[in-house]
Amino acid sequence: MGPQKLVRESIAEQIYAIIKEEILLARRKPGEQLNPRKLAEEFESSVMPVRDALKQLVDEGLVVRKPRVGFFVRSFTPREVREIMEVRKLYELYCLESYFDCIDKDRLRFLLERCLSRDWPAVKNPEFDRLDDDIHDLIVSASGNTFLIESYNNIKDRIFLIRHLGESQARRANEEHVLLIQAILDGDKERAKEILQAHIDRVTCEVSL
Known part of the structure; x- marks a missing residue:
């Protein structure tokens, strides 16, 4: 450089x-x-x-x-990856469960349009990373809880870093985001929780091998 x-x-x-x-x-x-x-x-x-x-x-x-x-x-052991992603799952699933009806639907529709607006490359890039963050941040921010949001933000850099340790399957992640957003817009909380949990679990397995 x-x-x-x-x-x-x-x-x-x-x-x-x-x-x-x-x-x-x-x-x-x-x-x-x-x-x-x-x-x-x-x-x-x-x-x-x-x-x-x-x-x-x-x-x-x-x-x-x-x-x-x-x-x-910083490098992460497989155990550290699992522990960090477990904490992530606790935050995001809690907010999805507790504040499902507070999620900004207009913003979700905009994010869905972004997901569907292009054929995303197989490998993640900065534009996809921003879209990824916007989707997950929207779920947590629905809580309106300043302390919860700040606490979540304290681990976001580690989550971001961990995401880049795997094979960076942007297309698959985008497909999962589309399904998640559609479930939320359909008002199907249980389906949305299943998709979000499976999404985070897949990323965890991908990067902790």
Whole structure:
């Protein structure tokens, strides 16, 4: 990667944002070492803001720091993947069960149109990732519970990172999203819960093998 030009006020925040995006989009792989000096050269900065950025990513669970060794992109054991996805399922199924009638149907129809608007490639891309997030976020946001939503958002980066560990079956995920949205629009709560649970379980199996 060539040098990145930094133009905003906080250099550390810019470096943090760039590295975080690279991790979430799997441009930096799980287990990859993040050398502060090399990164400082890439960003044409001093080492201190790079270290500050890496420490922030450590706090968010996307980077780990090994004493006397250095910083590494977070990798997940199969057990950790299952545990994180179990928590995800708890949030989303709870909100679907408890706030089913509060889900914004107009927004759902718009998301359904996006799902059906194109022949999605087999491999996920940033546009599909945004659509994926919008669908699942809409279910959780239906709760209107600020603390629940904030708590869910605290694990979203890990969910996003885990999603990119598997085979990235965008077409299959899109088909499942279509079925989920149609079940909600039809008012079939039990069917929607079955589809959502099967969807999350499939992703969990895909990435924890």
